[in-house]
Amino acid sequence: MxxxxxxxxxxxxxxxxxxxxxxxxxxxxxAISDVNFTVKRGxxxxxxxxxxxxxTTLIQMLLGLLSPSSGKIRIFGMDPEKDRISIxxxxxxxxxxxxxxxxxxVWENLDIFAGLYCIKNKKEKIDHLLELFGVKxxxxxxxxxxxxxxxxxxxxCKALLNDPExxxxxxxxxxxxxxxxxxxRKLLARYREEHNVTMIYTSHNMRDVEELCDRIMFVAGxxxxxxxxxxxxxxxxxxxxxxxxxxxxxxxxxxxxLGGTNEETAT
Amino acid sequence: xxNWQVVAALGKRYIYIYSRNSFRILDIVFWPVMDxxxxxxxxxxxxxxxxxxxxxxxxxxxxxxxxxxxLRVQQGITVSFLEDIWSRNLLNVFAAPVRASEFVAATYxxxxxxxxxxxxxxxxxxxxxxxxxxxxxxxxxxxxFLNLLMMGWSLGLCTxxxxxxxxxxxxxxxxxxxxxxxxxxxxxYPVSILPKFLQPISYCLPAAHVFEGMREVLQQNKFPxxxxxxxxxxxxxxxxxxxFFFAHMFKEARRKGLxxxxxx
Ligand SMILES: Nc1ncnc2c1ncn2[C@@H]1O[C@H](COP(=O)(O)OP(=O)(O)O)[C@@H](O)[C@H]1O
Ligand SMILES: [Mg+2]
Numbered sequence: 001m002x003x004x005x006x007x008x009x010x011x012x013x014x015x016x017x018x019x020x021x022x023x024x025x026x027x028x029x030x031a032i033s034d035v036n037f038t039v040k041r042g043x044x045x046x047x048x049x050x051x052x053x054x055x056t057t058l059i060q061m062l063l064g065l066l067s068p069s070s071g072k073i074r075i076f077g078m079d080p081e082k083d084r085i086s087i088x089x090x091x092x093x094x095x096x097x098x099x100x101x102x103x104x105x106v107w108e109n110l111d112i113f114a115g116l117y118c119i120k121n122k123k124e125k126i127d128h129l130l131e132l133f134g135v136k137x138x139x140x141x142x143x144x145x146x147x148x149x150x151x152x153x154x155x156x157c158k159a160l161l162n163d164p165e166x167x168x169x170x171x172x173x174x175x176x177x178x179x180x181x182x183x184x185r186k187l188l189a190r191y192r193e194e195h196n197v198t199m200i201y202t203s204h205n206m207r208d209v210e211e212l213c214d215r216i217m218f219v220a221g222x223x224x225x226x227x228x229x230x231x232x233x234x235x236x237x238x239x240x241x242x243x244x245x246x247x248x249x250x251x252x253x254x255x256x257x258l259g260g261t262n263e264e265t266a267t
Numbered sequence: 268x269x270n271w272q273v274v275a276a277l278g279k280r281y282i283y284i285y286s287r288n289s290f291r292i293l294d295i296v297f298w299p300v301m302d303x304x305x306x307x308x309x310x311x312x313x314x315x316x317x318x319x320x321x322x323x324x325x326x327x328x329x330x331x332x333x334x335x336x337x338l339r340v341q342q343g344i345t346v347s348f349l350e351d352i353w354s355r356n357l358l359n360v361f362a363a364p365v366r367a368s369e370f371v372a373a374t375y376x377x378x379x380x381x382x383x384x385x386x387x388x389x390x391x392x393x394x395x396x397x398x399x400x401x402x403x404x405x406x407x408x409x410x411x412f413l414n415l416l417m418m419g420w421s422l423g424l425c426t427x428x429x430x431x432x433x434x435x436x437x438x439x440x441x442x443x444x445x446x447x448x449x450x451x452x453x454x455x456y457p458v459s460i461l462p463k464f465l466q467p468i469s470y471c472l473p474a475a476h477v478f479e480g481m482r483e484v485l486q487q488n489k490f491p492x493x494x495x496x497x498x499x500x501x502x503x504x505x506x507x508x509x510x511f512f513f514a515h516m517f518k519e520a521r522r523k524g525l526x527x528x529x530x531x
Contacts, residue, residue: 026523026524056527057524064521065358065362065521065524065527066521066522066526066527067518067521067522084364085364085365085366086364088363088364089364092362092363093359098358098359098527099355100356100359101280101284101354101355101356101359102354103287103354104280104283104284108280111279112276112277112279112280113276113359113363114276115272115275115276115279116277116363116365117363117364158359168362
C-alpha cells in the first residue's frame with residue numbers, strides 16, 4: 001500500500017480526469033453504467049476488476065476511441081469526443097494486448113510514433129527510452145519476433161515518447177514474469193516521481209495495484225463498486241487482502257456500492 | 268485540418284512495409300505486365316483473325332494501362348488499411364493524435380505513388396513489347412490520370428469504410444470493387460455498345476468518361492473536353508460523398524467499439 005505523501009495542493013485545483021454518469025451500452029448490453037470519478041494530477045489510479053468487468057471499455061472511452069452512450073467525460077477539461085487530438089497529444093496508451101506492428105523493426109516503429117507525436121529530437125528520445133527500459137539491444141529486431149516481455153517494454157517506450165501528462169495503461173504487465181513486472185512497476189513509479197504524470201492503470205494483478213497505485217477503483221459489472229485507498233477499501237469490506245476482496249467481489253457479483261470515500265467525491 | 272508531419276509519419280510506415288514485402292511489389296510490376304501481355308495478345312489475335320479496327324490494339328493497350336491505374340489507387344488505399352488491421356495497428360494509431368483525415372490522406376498518397384509507379388512500369392513495358400507509346404495520348408494523359416486518381420480515391424475510401432464497419436465480411440471487397448464497376452466503365456468498348464438502359468448509368472461513372480475520352484484522343488486526336496469535364500464534376504461529387512460516408516462509418520466504429528475489435 002502506498003503511504004507516500006500525495007502531490008496534492010500544488011497545481012491540481014482542476015482534476016485531470018472527470019467522469020460523470022458515464023454509461024456505455026453495446027446494443028442491449030450495458031458494459032458501463034453510471035460511472036463517476038475524478039482523478040487528480042500525479043495520481044496513479046488502479047482500475048481493478050475481473051475479466052469483462054468493463055476496464056478496457058472505460059479506458060477506451062477516456063481515450064476517445066469509444067463514444068459513451070451517455071454521461072460526460074473531461075480530460076484536461078476537454079471532451080475526448082470533440083478534442084480528441086488535443087488530449088491525445090498530451091496523453092499516451094499502452095497495453096500488453098496491443099503490440100506495435102509486427103512487420104517493422106523496433107526503432108522503425110518508435111520512429112514512426114515519434115513522428116505521429118511530432119517529437120523534435122526523435123533519435124535521442126528513442127535511445128533514452130530504450131535504455132531506460134533495458135531494451136536497447138532490441139533496436140534493430142523485428143517487433144513481431146520479440147518475446148512478450150520485450151514487446152511490453154517496447155510498448156512502454158512508445159507510451160513515454162511524448163512525455164505524456166497522463167498515461168492510460170491497460171494491463172501493461174499482463175504477460176510479464178514477476179521479475180520484469182517488478183522492474184516495470186519500479187520504472188513507472190520512478191517516472192511518476194520525476195514527471196508527476198497521472199496514470200490510469202487497469203490490472204487484475206494485486207501486486208501491481210498494491211505497489212504502484214495511490215488509489216483503487218474496483219470495477220464489477222460495469223460499475224465502480226469501491227473507490228479509495230487500499231486500506232480504506234479493505235476495512236470497509238472487512239477483508240484482509242485485495243486478493244480476497246477481489247475473489248469475494250468476483251463471486252458475489254454485485255455488492256452494494258460504497259461510492260466515493262473520504263478521498264474523492266465524484267461530481 | 269491536416270497536420271502533414273503526421274501524414275508523413277504514417278506514409279513512412281507504408282514505405283517500410285511495402286519495401287519489405289516483395290509480394291506487394293508484384294502488385295506494381297508483375298500483375299500489370301501480365302495484364303498487358305494478355306490484352307496485347309488478344310488484340311494481336313483479333314487483328315489476324317479478321318480485319319479489326321486499325322486502332323483496336325492501341326485502344327486495348329491504352330485501356331489496360333489506364334484501368335490498372337484506377338485499380339492500383341483503389342487497392343493501394345484499401346490494402347494499406349488492411350495492413351493496419353492485419354498488424355493490429357489501428358488502435359495504436361488512433362490512440363495517438365491522428366485525425367481520420369490524416370490517416371486517409373496518407374493512404375491517398377500511397378494510392379497516388381503506386382498509380383504513378385504502375386503507369387511508368389506499364390508504359391515502358393508497352394513500348395518495348397508492342398511499340399505502343401503512351402505519348403500518343405499526349406498531354407491529355409494528365410487529366411485522364413487525375414480523374415482516375417480521384418475516382419480511385421473515392422472507391423478506396425468507400426471500400427475502407429465498409430471494411431471498418433463490417434470487418435472481415437467485407438475484406439473481399441478490397442479486391443473486388445474495381446471489377447464490380449468494370450463492365451459499366453466502358454474500359455474495353457465504347458458506352459454505345461452497352462444496352463440502352465445501362466448507358467445512362469455508365470455515364471454516371473467518371474471512369475466511363477475517362478475511357479471514352481481516351482478513345483477520342485487516340486482515334487480523332489481530339490482533346491476530349493466534354494468527357495473530362497463530366498468526369499471531373501462527377502469525381503468532385505463522389506469524393507465529397509465518400510468523405511461523408513467514411514466519416515459516418517468512423518463514427519459508427521467509435522460507437523460500436525470496432526477500432527479495437529477489428530480483426531480480419
Ligand atoms: N465492442 C464491443 N461490442 C460489444 N461488447 C463489448 C465490446 N467491447 C466490450 N464489450 C463487452 O463489454 C464487457 C466489458 O469488456 P471489457 O471492458 O473489455 O472488460 P475488461 O477489460 O474489464 O476485461 C464485456 O462483457 C465485453 O464482452
Ligand atoms: Mg481489458
